[in-house]
Amino acid sequence: MTSDAIARRETVDALRTVRELWGELLLAIETPPTDVWPPRQLAHTLRAGDDEPLVVEDRAPLVLREHPAPLNMTALDTGLAVERLLFGLADTLAAAVQRAKPDDPRRWAFQHPGAADARRAAGSRTHGLHFASVWIEGRVLDEDTEPEQQLDGTPTAPPFEPLPPHLLHEARRTARIAEGRLLRTLRLDQRETPVPDRTCPWCGGELTLRTTPDEPPTVTCSTGPECAAPVSLDERGRRAWGWRDLAALVAALSTAQPQ
Numbered sequence: 001m002t003s004d005a006i007a008r009r010e011t012v013d014a015l016r017t018v019r020e021l022w023g024e025l026l027l028a029i030e031t032p033p034t035d036v037w038p039p040r041q042l043a044h045t046l047r048a049g050d051d052e053p054l055v056v057e058d059r060a061p062l063v064l065r066e067h068p069a070p071l072n073m074t075a076l077d078t079g080l081a082v083e084r085l086l087f088g089l090a091d092t093l094a095a096a097v098q099r100a101k102p103d104d105p106r107r108w109a110f111q112h113p114g115a116a117d118a119r120r121a122a123g124s125r126t127h128g129l130h131f132a133s134v135w136i137e138g139r140v141l142d143e144d145t146e147p148e149q150q151l152d153g154t155p156t157a158p159p160f161e162p163l164p165p166h167l168l169h170e171a172r173r174t175a176r177i178a179e180g181r182l183l184r185t186l187r188l189d190q191r192e193t194p195v196p197d198r199t200c201p202w203c204g205g206e207l208t209l210r211t212t213p214d215e216p217p218t219v220t221c222s223t224g225p226e227c228a229a230p231v232s233l234d235e236r237g238r239r240a241w242g243w244r245d246l247a248a249l250v251a252a253l254s255t256a257q258p259q
C-alpha cells in the first residue's frame, strides 16, 4: 500500500471513530464526571431502552449553542475543540478543491460572520460535526471528482478536484488530533477495568474492559479459547469483544443474573 493510501485509510478510520463517539461526548457534557461503574463510554448503550436514542445529526453544533450549565466542562471543552478542528479543516479543503456551484448540496458553505441571516452566517457549520466529518471523508476519498453530465447530456466540470497529497496529510493529522482528544476525554485511554459483579455469560470467566489511546475499547474473558462466546480470539487466545460487539455483550450481561 502506498503512503497516500495508508494516510487515506487512517484519516477515514479517525473520522469514523469521531462520528461513532460523538453521541457519547454529547451525553458526557450533560452528565457529571464519575469514576464508578459502568464506564461512561458504555453508559449510552446501557441506558438504551430507557431513553430515546440520541440523534446526533439533529443536535446543533456546540460552537453555535449557549451552554448555561454544562455538567462536565472538560467534555464541553473537548467538544468545542473537536468541532473547531473539523470545521476549520473543511474550510481548508473546500478552499483548495471545491468547484461545486452554490446551489449544489454537496458544497461546503463558508461562514459569513457579518450576514444578518443566522444560517448564512454559520455556513455549513450549522449542519454540525457529523455532516462536516462525512464531507471531509468524501474529499479524502476523492469522491465526486469525475466530470458529470447535465440533463441535456453536456458534460460539466466535477464539483471537486482530487485532494493533493499535502492536504491529505493535513487531514490525517487533524482527524487524528480530534480522535485522540475524544478518546482521552471519554477515558478510552490506556486502562484495564475488571467488570464488577458480573461474569462471562457463556463460561463464568472474569471480564475485563481494556482501553488504549489509539483503539476503541474491548472486553476480554479470562477463560481462553474454551469459552463459547460468539466472538473471535485476541492475540493471547482470549475471547474479545470489540467496540461493535460491546452492545451485544451488554445485552447478554443485562439478561444474565448478577453473580
Ligand SMILES: [Zn+2]
Residues within 6 Å of the ligand: 200, 201, 202, 203, 204, 205, 221, 222, 223, 227, 228, 229, 239
Ligand atoms: Zn467466557
